[in-house]
Amino acid sequence: MNLKVSVIVATYNxxxxxxxxxxxxxxxxxxxxxxxLVGDDCSTxxxxxxxxxxxxxxxxxIVPYIxxxxxxxxxxxxxxxxxxKGEYISIIEGDDYWIDExxxxxxxxxxxxxxxxxxxxxxxxxxxxxxVRHPEIEAYDMFKADKGDYTIKEFEEYILPGQTATSxxxxxxxxxxxxxxxxxxxxxxxIIDRDLILCMMSCGKxxxxxxxxxxxxxxxxxxxxxxxxxxxxxxxxxxxQYLDGLKxxxxxxxALGLNLDFDARRNYELGxxxxxxxxxxxxxxxxxxxxxxxxxxxxxxxYLMNLKVLFKK
Numbered sequence: 001m002n003l004k005v006s007v008i009v010a011t012y013n014x015x016x017x018x019x020x021x022x023x024x025x026x027x028x029x030x031x032x033x034x035x036x037l038v039g040d041d042c043s044t045x046x047x048x049x050x051x052x053x054x055x056x057x058x059x060x061x062i063v064p065y066i067x068x069x070x071x072x073x074x075x076x077x078x079x080x081x082x083x084x085k086g087e088y089i090s091i092i093e094g095d096d097y098w099i100d101e102x103x104x105x106x107x108x109x110x111x112x113x114x115x116x117x118x119x120x121x122x123x124x125x126x127x128x129x130x131x132v133r134h135p136e137i138e139a140y141d142m143f144k145a146d147k148g149d150y151t152i153k154e155f156e157e158y159i160l161p162g163q164t165a166t167s168x169x170x171x172x173x174x175x176x177x178x179x180x181x182x183x184x185x186x187x188x189x190x191i192i193d194r195d196l197i198l199c200m201m202s203c204g205k206x207x208x209x210x211x212x213x214x215x216x217x218x219x220x221x222x223x224x225x226x227x228x229x230x231x232x233x234x235x236x237x238x239x240x241q242y243l244d245g246l247k248x249x250x251x252x253x254x255a256l257g258l259n260l261d262f263d264a265r266r267n268y269e270l271g272x273x274x275x276x277x278x279x280x281x282x283x284x285x286x287x288x289x290x291x292x293x294x295x296x297x298x299x300x301x302x303y304l305m306n307l308k309v310l311f312k313k
Contacts, residue, residue: 004032006086010076011094015046022054024098030105037063039080042070088168095217096165103213107168118204119169121162122213129219147210161206165214184255202256236284243291263297
């Protein structure tokens with residue numbers, strides 16, 4: 001059977017949500033065959049049992065990967081992608097779900113008819129653990145909202161082409177990219193999220209439908225099993241990782257022949273640090289400021305000026 005799309009589903013301890021995720025997949029209306037590779041990352045709750053239930057009921061769609069060793073988010077998804085047989089890839093995490101039963105069909109039709117595009121996305125609603133929608137959070141999300149092409153300027157502004165669950169993209173040959181990254185001494189063990197978008201932009205154009213395709217579950221309960229619940233806090237560790245990520249993506253872009261400059265984001269983070277300075281120790285602030293200083297490309301004088309104004313003491 002020729003498969004048009006491979007849906008990648010990464011999950012860990014999400015027994016409360018994974019059923020809705022899988023139901024939204026198997027109820028998609030398409031005129032082509034597709035598969036869903038579901039990777040349970042050694043869950044300790046009932047997630048694996050629900051996946052097996054769906055694999056038994058929908059063997060032509062659901063392909064279970066029940067792991068006996070935890071790979072982590074940056075290991076689970078890439079490993080699943082090595083098994084993909086489809087021409088296109090869609091990724092959805094085990095606590096999100098699709099709200100358009102024609103999501104896959106619309107995106108396949110677009111990519112088939114527009115060969116210069118490498119990927120396409122849609123919009124998402126944001127819900128909590130009880131599936132209550134939160135428009136007040138949606139108003140401040142960092143996803144492209146308008147219909148049309150995605151640009152490198154939007155990437156620099158930290159706007160994504162869409163939430164992961166709304167994505168579809170062509171299978172990318174990473175061999176040549178991997179050689180470029182290796183020459184630039186860039187770790188390629190975790191090419192997902194923004195890294196993946198950079199790779200896409202070096203291969204073709206990206207489009208957003210401006211239509212709602214998915215529900216993105218965002219929770220602040222760190223024990224919920226949701227990725228967002230564990231990564232949305234403004235903390236010293238998250239901030240340092242974020243600043244390292246900016247510099248890493250700039251290096252990746254250079255290796256891929258793209259012009260990317262995050263200095264405007266560093267200026268933004270410096271102002272945000274000042275507003276939240278009471279949340280950090282003096283040692284933490286010193287560490288963050290040094291990280292910001294080391295990251296700047298062309299706006300170092302601006303950094304020094306802002307530093308004197310914001311941190312007079």
